[in-house]
Amino acid sequence: MAQTSPSAPSVAVLCGLGGWVPPRIVDNAELSARLDTTDAWITERTGIRHRRHIEPGQATSDLAVEAGRRAVRSAGGAPPDAVLVATTTPDRPCPATAPVVAARLGLAGVPAFDVAAVCTGFLYALATASGLLATGAARRVLVIGADAYSTIVDPGDRTNAVIFGDGAGAVVLRSGSPEELGALGPFDLGSDGAGEDLITVRAGGSRQRSAGDDGPPAGPERFFEMHGRAVYRHAVVRMSGSARAVLDAADWKSDTVAHVVPHQANLRILRSVVEHLGLPEERLVTNIRDLGNTGAASVPLALCDAAADGRLTPGDGVLLTAFGGGLTWGSCVLRWPALPPTVRPATPADPPTPRPGTPGTPTPKEQHP
Numbered sequence: 001m002a003q004t005s006p007s008a009p010s011v012a013v014l015c016g017l018g019g020w021v022p023p024r025i026v027d028n029a030e031l032s033a034r035l036d037t038t039d040a041w042i043t044e045r046t047g048i049r050h051r052r053h054i055e056p057g058q059a060t061s062d063l064a065v066e067a068g069r070r071a072v073r074s075a076g077g078a079p080p081d082a083v084l085v086a087t088t089t090p091d092r093p094c095p096a097t098a099p100v101v102a103a104r105l106g107l108a109g110v111p112a113f114d115v116a117a118v119c120t121g122f123l124y125a126l127a128t129a130s131g132l133l134a135t136g137a138a139r140r141v142l143v144i145g146a147d148a149y150s151t152i153v154d155p156g157d158r159t160n161a162v163i164f165g166d167g168a169g170a171v172v173l174r175s176g177s178p179e180e181l182g183a184l185g186p187f188d189l190g191s192d193g194a195g196e197d198l199i200t201v202r203a204g205g206s207r208q209r210s211a212g213d214d215g216p217p218a219g220p221e222r223f224f225e226m227h228g229r230a231v232y233r234h235a236v237v238r239m240s241g242s243a244r245a246v247l248d249a250a251d252w253k254s255d256t257v258a259h260v261v262p263h264q265a266n267l268r269i270l271r272s273v274v275e276h277l278g279l280p281e282e283r284l285v286t287n288i289r290d291l292g293n294t295g296a297a298s299v300p301l302a303l304c305d306a307a308a309d310g311r312l313t314p315g316d317g318v319l320l321t322a323f324g325g326g327l328t329w330g331s332c333v334l335r336w337p338a339l340p341p342t343v344r345p346a347t348p349a350d351p352p353t354p355r356p357g358t359p360g361t362p363t364p365k366e367q368h369p
């Protein structure tokens, strides 16, 4: 870890972007063949046509490593000195996924931890990384949002199975000054734990224990649950309220916002958010049609697709906003920086990086002098 210094620059500047989604496409026809649903219902109610699923044997870290590698490359290849992974689907309840990801990227030794704020996790992780940079505790932070909801959604749950998909997106943040393109901030973050039951996985923690009188969970409480209608209302109110707060704090007028990049919850929710903000729908960035709701990955994956489309040009005002379980919400703004061309997340992965401990795997020192 870098030593703290009183003269450290005070803000985080986005300098790299990458994302990856697994190749397996699950379309509405496939879901309609095995669930009581239709392509028309899914498209009309959610705007989703396809989502991606990992294969058996894969896990969230596999997504995160590929997205992280692409972001580091986009930032010029210098090794980050901290790694944060925002996720609701860690590889295991213990340990965190970030140290595994760091080691597989050849970064063993750096501070690495997970951020748990469900679909707002990426925004929370950006703010946390900004704190590390502001104190001088780190100079270059890899922030990854990665989720594999296909591993926690009940395959027979027609509502959640149609909404969620798997993927990972990442950025590299470096220390810089507030005047630079790519400087993040201000932030608005919030939570309301009174809504804990609206989005939840009930079992596997200390309330419904894996050990003790009840034994390990085997029932439906081990799956992801969501109260769709209530979540819908909260998502619109919280994302538009948080976005408004951050625009006021930044003193940005409507015209300053060239692109709204929200958590990809549901197309109707996203349209409603931009309407509440008084912004035209053309400024909404969405890739939910092709990827569904990818949890903590959705904001950086939407940035990747917009950048790959050539939609984000240096200097553009960009508003990020998200809402998720907890309940949690958060927003921030930045002026888009000049970056190398972004690889589309659906581009095939590099050959897989072996997990540490796999026979023949070099030690982290050998990988990264």
Ligand code: COA
Pocket: 036, 037, 038, 041, 042, 045, 046, 119, 158, 159, 162, 226, 227, 228, 229, 231, 232, 235, 265, 266, 269, 293, 323, 324, 325
């Ligand atoms: N196919 C067909 N019918 C479905 C269905 C599906 N995949 N999923 C639910 N339904 C049914 C319901 O059972 C209900 O039937 P009923 O009226 O007979 O009880 C009917 O459709 C309407 O359900 P409702 O929940 O009112 O629909 P909705 O218009 O609110 O859409 C969601 C449901 C989940 C798409 C919507 O509430 C939503 O998007 N919520 C927010 C989800 C979200 O963004 N989550 C992430 C937040 S981070």
